[in-house]
Amino acid sequence: MAALNLTINGDRLETAAPDHWTLLEVLRYRLGLTGSKQGCDKGDCGACTVLLDGQPVLACLTLAGLAQGRAVTTIEGLMPAHAREGKSGADPVQDAFDRCGALQCGFCQPGMILSARALLNANAHPTRAQIRAALAGNLCRCTGYTQIVEAVEYAVAVAAGVEPAPRAWETPRARLTDIEEQGTRRPSGQARP
Amino acid sequence: MKSFEYLQPTTLEEALAALPTSRDPKERERVRLIAGGQDLLTEMKEHLAEPDLVVDLKRIEGLDKIRVQSDGSLVIGATCTLAALEEHAHVREHFAVLSRAAGSVGSTQIRSVASVGGNLCQRPRCWYYRSEQIPCIKKGGAECFAYSGLNKYNAILGGGPSYIVHPSDLAPALVALGAEITLRSATQQRILPLERFFTLPSEGRVQQENDLGPGEMVVELKVPSLPAGAGTWRSDYFKVRERGSYDFALAALALALLVDDGTIRGARLCLGAVAPIPWRADKAEALLVGRKVDDEACRLAGEAALAGARPLEHNGYKLDLTRGLISKALRQLASS
Numbered sequence: 001m002a003a004l005n006l007t008i009n010g011d012r013l014e015t016a017a018p019d020h021w022t023l024l025e026v027l028r029y030r031l032g033l034t035g036s037k038q039g040c041d042k043g044d045c046g047a048c049t050v051l052l053d054g055q056p057v058l059a060c061l062t063l064a065g066l067a068q069g070r071a072v073t074t075i076e077g078l079m080p081a082h083a084r085e086g087k088s089g090a091d092p093v094q095d096a097f098d099r100c101g102a103l104q105c106g107f108c109q110p111g112m113i114l115s116a117r118a119l120l121n122a123n124a125h126p127t128r129a130q131i132r133a134a135l136a137g138n139l140c141r142c143t144g145y146t147q148i149v150e151a152v153e154y155a156v157a158v159a160a161g162v163e164p165a166p167r168a169w170e171t172p173r174a175r176l177t178d179i180e181e182q183g184t185r186r187p188s189g190q191a192r193p
Numbered sequence: 194m195k196s197f198e199y200l201q202p203t204t205l206e207e208a209l210a211a212l213p214t215s216r217d218p219k220e221r222e223r224v225r226l227i228a229g230g231q232d233l234l235t236e237m238k239e240h241l242a243e244p245d246l247v248v249d250l251k252r253i254e255g256l257d258k259i260r261v262q263s264d265g266s267l268v269i270g271a272t273c274t275l276a277a278l279e280e281h282a283h284v285r286e287h288f289a290v291l292s293r294a295a296g297s298v299g300s301t302q303i304r305s306v307a308s309v310g311g312n313l314c315q316r317p318r319c320w321y322y323r324s325e326q327i328p329c330i331k332k333g334g335a336e337c338f339a340y341s342g343l344n345k346y347n348a349i350l351g352g353g354p355s356y357i358v359h360p361s362d363l364a365p366a367l368v369a370l371g372a373e374i375t376l377r378s379a380t381q382q383r384i385l386p387l388e389r390f391f392t393l394p395s396e397g398r399v400q401q402e403n404d405l406g407p408g409e410m411v412v413e414l415k416v417p418s419l420p421a422g423a424g425t426w427r428s429d430y431f432k433v434r435e436r437g438s439y440d441f442a443l444a445a446l447a448l449a450l451l452v453d454d455g456t457i458r459g460a461r462l463c464l465g466a467v468a469p470i471p472w473r474a475d476k477a478e479a480l481l482v483g484r485k486v487d488d489e490a491c492r493l494a495g496e497a498a499l500a501g502a503r504p505l506e507h508n509g510y511k512l513d514l515t516r517g518l519i520s521k522a523l524r525q526l527a528s529s
Contacts (some may be wrong), residue, residue: 019199020199021236021373046300052305052306055276055305061230061234063234063247065201065249066230118301127213136301
């Protein structure tokens with residue numbers, strides 16, 4: 001058992017855990033931060049991804065002692081960090097995942113969002129290939145990858161102040177509805193181009 | 194994971210003093226070094242490693258640095274992360290094969306903490322070895338179960354009595370570049386060619402993939418500049434994976450070519466994931482010099498690199514895969 005001095009989501013915390021506990025175990029079972037998920041627990045799935053000094057790491061393969069003196073960001077910390085910057089609502093990446101329906105069961109989502117956050121912090125305008133590479137270590141067993149990549153692209157577009165590209169599920173019908181709402185409805189009976 | 198004591202030394206001397214100097218493998222296994230821990234923790238969770246003491250190297254000042262010497266050569270500290278190696282501007286420009294090999298390892302999360310020393314000393318991925326219940330020859334048992342079992346991912350070259358393949362991506366790149374490895378113990382320092390650091394299972398120590406002695410640890414890698422000559426050196430790392438996102442290699446090739454007006458003036462070839470050690474193909478290197486990259490050169494290089502190959506029941510595909518990889522890599526580098 002050792003005392004641990006950790007900085008989690010900007011808070012300095014002191015706790016104690018056996019030396020062989022991982023950062024993931026301390027987060028979940030000492031600090032009650034259960035947003036970081038315990039999936040495979042051996043570095044295959046990425047569900048436990050947290051940021052360590054801004055870099056995505058696997059909390060299940062990080063000894064808690066190793067995280068001392070470094071800044072840990074978990075999914076619980078994104079919204080407060082966003083608020084500290086004087087902005088309202090969720091982190092734009094969280095918001096984009098919400099708007100794009102980038103989840104099915106949701107288990108991979110905290111890790112996905114943190115990997116995406118780290119990517120966008122380093123590169124504000126990633127290509128689709130770069131997004132896919134940055135998220136390669138996060139597995140989604142529901143295989144909802146299309147919406148997940150779209151969500152990251154949506155967050156990029158919003159940050160850049162440009163119109164997001166149409167998403168895969170946006171059928172011509174859904175897009176026509178958008179046009180109608182904006183009051184640009186075609187005269188009835190006119191053929192669609 | 195079994196509990197252990199955790200030591201966080203701030204000097205190399207302190208870390209080395211904690212390492213047992215006994216030749217008894219049981220005694221040596223009582224202490225393990227950790228940097229990124231991306232291999233060690235998976236071993237500990239599967240009870241393949243159960244140390245009483247874990248020594249964390251990450252607080253040792255300077256051990257994670259990459260230094261560029263005045264002659265352009267590199268000195269890479271053992272705890273340097275794969276992400277730092279991949280992104281280093283000088284490495285990218287002058288040692289492309291090394292940057293590309295580092296970038297091909299695992300996922301972003303793994304590369305951001307995994308260390309160079311740990312990558313070279315990681316244990317094999319063979320599923321018989323990784324399964325706690327199976328007393329294979331790597332764990333002191335009598336038999337290599339892969340030999341007559343499920344051996345799709347095992348060695349086609351240099352196998353016996355164990356048929357593991359070395360899982361490192363950095364190792365073929367560093368061997369191709371002619372790197373030297375520095376090992377330190379509390380009382381001495383050894384520098385040896387990295388090629389000689391890795392040992393075949395037939396060379397006596399079946400349970401170990403390298404020449405690390407009692408009380409020794411990897412301290413740094415020295416990577417010389419490729420020798421100057423007519424033309425320009427180009428290098429790259431070619432890795433075939435079963436899964437596109439991230440995976441260990443089915444076969445890999447570290448290749449550097451000195452090409453002058455279409456003619457090869459120098460070549461370095463080292464195969465990965467086909468043998469228990471990074472497999473330097475020096476005969477292939479020699480016959481490529483003076484040739485242009487054409488069908489004949491590709492065929493001869495593939496033949497020479499795979500001379501003596503003895504595939505097992507399920508891994509004959511690695512012969513075609515490796516031949517194809519060599520051919521593709523030669524054409525790509527010669528025309529780039």
